[in-house]
Amino acid sequence: MSDLDHLFERIAAGEIPSHRVYEDEHVFAFLDINPLSRGHTLVIPKKRYLKLHEVPQDVAAALGRAVARIAGAVLGATGATAYNVLQNNGAPAGQAVPHVHFHIIPKYADGTGLPHHWPARPLDKTEAPGLAQAIAQRVV
Numbered sequence: 001m002s003d004l005d006h007l008f009e010r011i012a013a014g015e016i017p018s019h020r021v022y023e024d025e026h027v028f029a030f031l032d033i034n035p036l037s038r039g040h041t042l043v044i045p046k047k048r049y050l051k052l053h054e055v056p057q058d059v060a061a062a063l064g065r066a067v068a069r070i071a072g073a074v075l076g077a078t079g080a081t082a083y084n085v086l087q088n089n090g091a092p093a094g095q096a097v098p099h100v101h102f103h104i105i106p107k108y109a110d111g112t113g114l115p116h117h118w119p120a121r122p123l124d125k126t127e128a129p130g131l132a133q134a135i136a137q138r139v140v
Contacts, residue, residue: 002098004096004097004098005048005098005099006048006099007097007099008028008042008044008048008097008099008101009046009047009048009099011028011030011044012028012044012046018030018031018033019031021041021070021073022043022066022069022070022073024062024066025046025062026045026046026047026058026059026062026063027043027044027045027046027059027062027063027066028043028044028045028046029041029042029043029044029066029070030042032103035105036103036105036112036113036114037080037105037106037107037108037112037113037114038078038080038106038108038112039074039077039078039080039104039106040103040104040105040106041070041074041103041104042101042102042103042104043063043066043067043070043101043102043104044099044100044101044102045059045062045063045099045100047059048098048099048100049099049100050089050090050098050099050100051089051090051100052087052089052100053089054100055100063100063102067085067102067104070104071083071085071104074104074106075106078106080106080107080108080113082106082107082113083104083105083106083107083113084103084104084105084107084113084114084116085102085103085104085105086102086103086105086114087100087101087102087103
């Protein structure tokens with residue numbers, strides 16, 4: 001087990017100091033200690049879940065409400081006019097701390113914030129119908 005495994009639970013419990021910006025029954029939000037830009041905020045469930053699809057629906061709903069509210073607060077407090085919401089699932093996807101978390105990352109005119117390049121490719125039209133059906137059948 002890594003020191004990172006329960007890092008966010010310890011932050012939410014107050015065992016590790018943080019700059020809290022929001023808290024309710026299910027959610028805790030605080031400033032990132034290694035921000036990409038001024039106001040970079042993390043929003044987490046207080047209980048540890050490894051990936052987003054493992055979060056119970058009531059907690060997921062609370063996270064969704066909190067992310068939206070906090071994003072607006074970050075814009076108001078920082079003067080930024082744009083932001084990214086980033087959420088990674090699993091180390092291969094860039095998840096460094098194994099606990100579901102959302103990054104709210106303000107984007108500024110000077111370019112600070114989340115760097116982005118989206119190497120999109122056209123949808124494979126022969127595969128798309130079967131893939132869409134396979135995904136739709138698994139939505140629970």
